[in-house]
Amino acid sequence: MKPFSTFPLLHSGILVFLFLLLTTLFGRTTSQSSRNKSPELSITWSTCGYSEITVFLHQLVAKYSTISRLFSIGKSVEGRDLWVVVISDNPIERPLLRPQVKFVGNVLGNYGPSCYVLLRLITHLLKTFEYEDSMERRLVEMNEIHILPNMNPDGFMRSIAGACSGTYGRYNAAGYDLNRDFPDIFNPKEGKEMQPETLAIMNWIRENAFALSVSMMSGALVVTYPYDSVPTDTESPIHGPHLTPDDDIFKHLAMTYVKNVNDTQDQDMNMSSKMGRYCPAIKRNFGNGIVNGADWSPASGTMLDYNYAEGIFEIMVGVTCCRNENNLTVLGSVWDTNKHAMVEMIRETEYGVRGQVIDADTHLPIAGAPMVKLSHYKHLDDKVVPMPWRTTKQGEFWRLALPGKYSLQVRSEGYKEAIIPFEVKHNHFTTLIVELEKKIEPLPITEAAIKTDQQDVTPDVNAKSIDSMSLNVTHARLNVSENAAIVESSYSKHNNANLDTFIAAYFLIFLFVFAFVY
Numbered sequence: 001m002k003p004f005s006t007f008p009l010l011h012s013g014i015l016v017f018l019f020l021l022l023t024t025l026f027g028r029t030t031s032q033s034s035r036n037k038s039p040e041l042s043i044t045w046s047t048c049g050y051s052e053i054t055v056f057l058h059q060l061v062a063k064y065s066t067i068s069r070l071f072s073i074g075k076s077v078e079g080r081d082l083w084v085v086v087i088s089d090n091p092i093e094r095p096l097l098r099p100q101v102k103f104v105g106n107v108l109g110n111y112g113p114s115c116y117v118l119l120r121l122i123t124h125l126l127k128t129f130e131y132e133d134s135m136e137r138r139l140v141e142m143n144e145i146h147i148l149p150n151m152n153p154d155g156f157m158r159s160i161a162g163a164c165s166g167t168y169g170r171y172n173a174a175g176y177d178l179n180r181d182f183p184d185i186f187n188p189k190e191g192k193e194m195q196p197e198t199l200a201i202m203n204w205i206r207e208n209a210f211a212l213s214v215s216m217m218s219g220a221l222v223v224t225y226p227y228d229s230v231p232t233d234t235e236s237p238i239h240g241p242h243l244t245p246d247d248d249i250f251k252h253l254a255m256t257y258v259k260n261v262n263d264t265q266d267q268d269m270n271m272s273s274k275m276g277r278y279c280p281a282i283k284r285n286f287g288n289g290i291v292n293g294a295d296w297s298p299a300s301g302t303m304l305d306y307n308y309a310e311g312i313f314e315i316m317v318g319v320t321c322c323r324n325e326n327n328l329t330v331l332g333s334v335w336d337t338n339k340h341a342m343v344e345m346i347r348e349t350e351y352g353v354r355g356q357v358i359d360a361d362t363h364l365p366i367a368g369a370p371m372v373k374l375s376h377y378k379h380l381d382d383k384v385v386p387m388p389w390r391t392t393k394q395g396e397f398w399r400l401a402l403p404g405k406y407s408l409q410v411r412s413e414g415y416k417e418a419i420i421p422f423e424v425k426h427n428h429f430t431t432l433i434v435e436l437e438k439k440i441e442p443l444p445i446t447e448a449a450i451k452t453d454q455q456d457v458t459p460d461v462n463a464k465s466i467d468s469m470s471l472n473v474t475h476a477r478l479n480v481s482e483n484a485a486i487v488e489s490s491y492s493k494h495n496n497a498n499l500d501t502f503i504a505a506y507f508l509i510f511l512f513v514f515a516f517v518y
Contacts, residue, residue: 045116045326048116048156050157053115057122067091072084073201076153076196080153084147086145100144102208104151104201108217118216139346155173163324164219169324181194184300186232187300210307215314218323221276221320223318224315225316226308227243227293228293230298251290256345261340311388349398352401358434366412368390370388370410370411371397374409375404375407406421407419408421
């Protein structure tokens with residue numbers, strides 16, 4: 001009988017152990033690789049479809065829940081949510097005096113590339129926050145960034161992928177051009193009913209206090225700025241640019257974007273990203289890459305003009321010549337071209353003036369206080385009134401401004417007007433705490449007279465104010481009048497007594513004479 005050998009069993013056990021070890025290690029590596037896979041790699045033109053973008057944004061925000069929040073500002077005609085991602089190191093409650101910035105894409109439903117680059121911007125800001133020394137992290141810590149990738153989801157669902165021209169998908173489900181649906185600040189139309197997407201944007205704007213906004217489009221390589229619309233009731237119709245009182249700021253923002261575009265040339269695809277270059281669909285060059293909206297294509301009821309009327313500086317950026325480009329290689333190049341410029345736009349909130357308006361006595365914030373920045377606008381006449389803006393519910397305000405000296409005019413009902421001089425220095429923002437004093441309303445004459453009669457009329461010889469001196473004179477006059485009345489009364493009583501005595505004596509004499517005679 002052969003002795004029992006344990007070698008085969010030992011050998012089999014070792015093989016099983018090695019197999020399980022390798023399986024575990026491979027599974028961990030695969031899992032780790034899956035977790036580390038960049039979400040940017042999964043973004044395509046199709047990701048902007050409603051079902052796809054809804055799943056993508058929910059998953060992304062769940063992964064970065066400490067620095068992001070997802071919510072809907074409203075619904076489209078067909079009931080699709082307008083998703084907004086908020087990015088901040090405190091996404092639930094904005095810290096006091098932290099400015100807000102917003103990006104909006106796909107205003108027209110066939111602006112697919114604009115949605116794509118904003119999805120890339122969201123993932124870029126979230127991912128780079130992990131790096132302690134990154135500029136993106138600093139911007140997320142200093143701002144509250146709102147990004148709406150697809151403002152017209154109904155239109156996008158009707159658009160044709162890859163169509164460089166045409167109007168398929170341009171309008172919302174009710175057939176309206178959303179970029180002509182906002183209130184016109186120059187030619188208002190009473191009783192105009194606006195689309196649900198437009199109303200959602202308007203409510204979103206009013207519930208926040210955005211200092212800066214960038215609207216992304218496609219179909220042109222140019223940056224446009226207000227005004228888009230032209231007054232129709234002027235004696236001399238405007239032909240050419242229609243400039244705002246803050247034209248210096250708008251030109252600065254537009255040129256800042258253009259200068260930070262990464263100008264590339266892809267010879268194989270015959271594609272240039274140079275801002276302002278000729279695009280076949282619009283057949284126009286834009287020189288330095290910027291243009292006033294009214295000078296390019298005058299339009300009424302645009303989102304640019306509405307934002308400005310609400311106190312927000314918004315520019316519109318065109319990122320491709322092909323309106324609904326869906327080639328992933330081209331879209332990737334578009335993102336690389338515009339990435340740095342988009343991030344630089346967020347940095348613009350670091351320049352200008354910000355602060356809070358409070359009650360001088362209680363130090364409580366004053367909400368809704370209208371204010372204007374006063375300065376000399378060289379390109380306009382003296383009759384032009386600067387565009388006002390209002391404080392937030394916490395009394396906060398922000399205003400972009402170039403280096404220079406200005407004055408801030410602040411008003412609020414029941415308070416005295418305040419004009420505060422300030423200076424903006426290069427690459428800095430100025431902080432102001434404005435204290436408004438309450439107005440002292442004079443009392444009505446009848447009420448004042450009643451109160452005067454009820455007060456002590458004794459002169460106050462120690463009074464130091466003009467009002468006290470005036471009151472003492474009144475009191476003195478009252479005392480003199482009273483003394484005169486007392487003297488007159490005493491004199492009258494004395495005369496009455498003398499008369500009574502004279503009559504009595506005369507009556508006695510009459511009786512004596514009558515008795516003597518008879």
